Amino acid sequence: MANYPAKVKIVEVGARDGLQNETSVSTQSKITLLNALADAGLKHLEAGAFVSPKWVPQMADSAQVIQGITRKEGVEISALTPNLKGAELALENQVDEFAIFTAASEAFTQKNINCSIEESIERFRPVVELAQKNNIKVRGYVSCIAGCPYQGKVEPEQVLAVCKQLLALGCYEISLGDTIGVGTANQIESLLSLLLEHIPVQRLAVHFHDTYGQALANIHKALEMGIATIDSAVAGLGGCPYAKGASGNVATEDVIYLLQGLGISTEIDLERLAKAGWQICDALNKAPVSKVSLALKNTCQS
Template identity: 60%
Template sequence: MATLPEKVTIFEVGARDGLQNEAHVSTENKIEFINRLSQSGLRHIEAGSFVSPKWVPQMADSMEVMQQIQKQPGVIYSALTPNIRGFELALAAGAEEIAIFGSSSEGFSQHNINCSISESLKRFEPIMLLAQKHQIPVRGYLSCVADCPYDGPTPPQQVANIAKALTGLGCYQISLGDTIGTGTPLRIARMIEAVASQVALENLAVHFHDTWGQALTNIYQALTMGIHVIDSSTAGLGGCPYAEGASGNVATEDVIYLCQGLGIKTGVDLDKIASAGWMITEKIGKQPTSRTSLALKSQHYKQR
């Protein structure tokens, strides 16, 4: 029997990563969504993104959203920041943590942030200095840890080297992202082994998209290896504007249900998460992609 953690931390990315591809979602709906998530037992919620509205117009209201949400004690509200201007805006908005984002592959780095991997690391240095000055924790996203839509398979050692570089810059945690959702458990295991040789396991998180239906099996693999932080998106919302065909992140509801079945504590109320997911998907005219959410909804209607 595999050794599993007693508890995991769920890092909710639905309000940012989940909604950044949705053209028609109001500021009010975003605020209500985050407020509902805040009541669920989640302790980490990514609430906005301070990137150029030219590139991600859906996140142009992040300042308004972060200033108007009803913040709950014990919940950390974070924001994605690509540069110093983004950091300054996140600070003004009241973000308690920021995230920077880099790539494991050169092709994705060029398409996503218009520079090489080495250039991106240099760009992060002034942000890290400011964050240190203001005592703001910084999380590092690392995309394409399994495959790149432009370069093909990503060598595990390459992922490990960049994860080590981000840690060296001062990131307290590295979120390992299977951006196009093509990873399978054996490949994910080899990647985590390589990264764990350079970065302590307690400083790693996983961020899996479910394009090929492998996200939960990959999460289980990661759990057996000592990972205890999981990124997920309520209702399975999301995608990536620079990775055509990439589906949403693994659904928070599905992760909670998996953990319940494994006897792993999350501290998060499944029904409240599902309810928040039904609300936001109804507002944007979509169905949740979460199997757990759909099963709960079907059960709910049967009991009425």
């Protein structure tokens, strides 16, 4: 019997990663989504991104979104903060957590944030300083942990090196992004084995996109290895403007169903979560990319 964690923290990234590729979603739909996610029991909501509106116009309303949601006790709101300007805006808008983001691939970092990995780390220093002065936690993302859309192979040692730099800066947690969803269970196992030789398991999270349908298998592997923080997006929304063809994050509904089956506590109401997903999918005029959501929808309608 595998030694699964007793409890798993879900970081719901649907309103940011899920919607950063969507051009037709209103600010009110985003607010409604975030409120519904909090009502379903999600406690960690990535609500937006204080990035350049020229680069990602879809996130330009992040301040209005965050101001518009009903803040609930015990629900943490985070946002992407790529530089000091983004961090100052996040602070003004009372986010609970900053998320800085870089990659294990030089090529991706250049395309995504217009600098080298080394330069990104330097840009993050004042972000972390501002956070520390204001008692705000900082999460770090490392993208392209299993492959890069521009340079292909990414060495696990390079992932480790970037994780170490982010931890040394002051991140409390590193989220490992399989940005283009190419990783498979054996690859994730050997990457995590290397990382866990150097980094305590509580400081690692997994952030898997489901482009090749491997996300749940990879999450199961990560759980077996003791990882207890999982990023996911309601209805499997998402994609990255700088990773062409990358599909959405693993669906939160599918992750919750898996965890429930493994007897792992999440305190999330699956039905309310699915309803939140149907609502945003209606607003987007799309079907959910979540098998569990679709199955629940069919059951409800029959």
